[in-house]
Amino acid sequence: MTIDRAAIEAASQRLAPHxxxxxxPLWRVPGAALGIACAELWFKLEHLQAGGSFKARGMLNRLLAQPIPASGVVVASGGNAGIATAVAARALGVRCEVFVPSVSPDAKRARLRALGADVVVGGAAYADALAACLERQRETGALLTHAYDQPEVVAGAGTLAREIEEQGGGLPDSLLVSVGGGGLMGGVAAWCEGRAQVVALEPGLAPTLYRAREAGRPVDVEVGGVAADSLGARRVGDIAWVIAQRHVRQALLLPDDAIREAQQWLWRELRLAVEPAAALGMAALRTGAYRPRADERVGIVLCGANMDPGALA
Incomplete structure (x- = not known):
């Protein structure tokens, strides 16, 4: 199963009335102004999205595309997909239950409860929370919203790239995208279809796509580190894997210290308060893991901001 531009266009039309x-916003800055040797940086400020992350797009698209039973919706999430589902469920007036792993931050759990979701801690890692979630879905018949591996979710994420193209009068030359289960990468790459280079970025301690490329297929990996709450999927999604095979040439790993430093830099220099998962693009540029051409326009998706603000002190 894969996603194409037609599916993303349909998702955009479905989401538009809400x-x-x-x-x-799309914020364009000369690379030299930030010490980066490229023509321009295009920051897509998706951390300002409803629910604090890009995932609101895919979760709302999923809920709008499927009939919702009286038992409501259920999702397993390190935090962001759960928050996005809760935001969408509240807007549509339906019940929401979220299974989170124990690594999910207290700030994300508090946000879920404030949105009216029922929160259940389901094991140590995302895979454990997903197993508990699937069992509950079988019991209640609730609509399952997957954090990254459903067609509606990936297509909804792809509307972000469609929006960048509209706002920028075209696509940048490259887009640096953080990868957990791959829903965002899949949606962005499906929209771009090779018209912009999509670079997949992962923490070295959560290398789901990187290991899949080594093995030639999705495989389970151990995950941890500073971004494990939002990039902690143990296996890249099947939809994202198919799209990556066609449209993603580079998958880079970044160390935790570089991710944390980039997160602090974004706050210190630009006053952009983002979670570690959103800092991988700047980490790639600041460490030289990704070296753009001098004339390159580089897009960076700041994908989320659900964190403890004390982390930026």
């Missing part, structure tokens, strides 16, 4: 979903 005013709570935001058209987030």
């Amino acid at each position: 005013a709570f979903l935001r058209r987030t």
